[in-house]
Amino acid sequence: MTAAIATLIIGLVLGYLGQRSRMCFIGGIRDFILVRDTALLKGLIAFGLTAWLAFPLVGLIAGTASGTFGAADALTDVVTMALTIAGGFGVGYVSTLANGCPLRQHVLAAQGATSSMAYLGGFFIGAVIFHAWAASFLLRLLP
């Protein structure tokens, strides 16, 4: 229950800030290529740098290893690596065509964009499709 309440509050903060800043985690790279605009790219870099610094610092305060810090197990399975890269590529490519990352689509839907509401419908139904059918197919590929 702690996680649910915490994520609801964190989500509220991120949703509000995301709406006010028009933040998009794929829009930064897209805007830089198209018009050399770095506003959103700065947000992407700021997120990565902050998390990179915060993982060890927060881990020290909390007394836990709060990150994996270079887990080597991931590098033993070629199929998993290929699927991760392919999945990441799909996220980036399709999100660019959809004109925004999933966070941005949530924000646009909350601003009244009906096409983004349709996106969210597909997004959540996609989770059921994945675990009901796609995952079992993909698991056969893994050693």
Added chain:
Amino acid sequence: MTPQSTTVAIPRRTGVRVTAATMGIVAGLLAVVAGAFFEVRPPEAYGVCMACHGRDLVNWTINALAGTQLTVAPASLVFPVLTTVGVFLGALIGARTSGEFRWWNPDNSFKTFLYGVLVMNCALIAGGCSIRLLLRSASGEALGMMGFGGMAAGVVLGTYWLRWRATR
């Protein structure tokens, strides 16, 4: 006789101004804090993810209602994480308080529905949406870095495709 000028009333936009960099810093910090202090783990680097958290919410609800066994992350076994609900409500508050809420349809809804299905499936294959792939990379996870690299390549190719299609 002077030509009549027409004026269009543009609604005055109010509200707090936030830069994307500020949003990035706050989001990065909250994502790490959520995992370290508020039990949003396992898996590691799970503090913020629109795809995985959305999957947890949908699958947990269907499991509770229909008695199915759809996958949820260990962090959501007792009660699902509510990031997606929070983001939607937070953005709704931001849009309402600043006068930026309006009903509009910028794209074909059937097309965007399919995009949603594809992005969720690709994100669950990669183990996270664009936010969590970056979060996993920042935590030092090699697989996360590969996923983020793939995502960046996808954005670059998608952007060049959009530009090519617009200029041909």
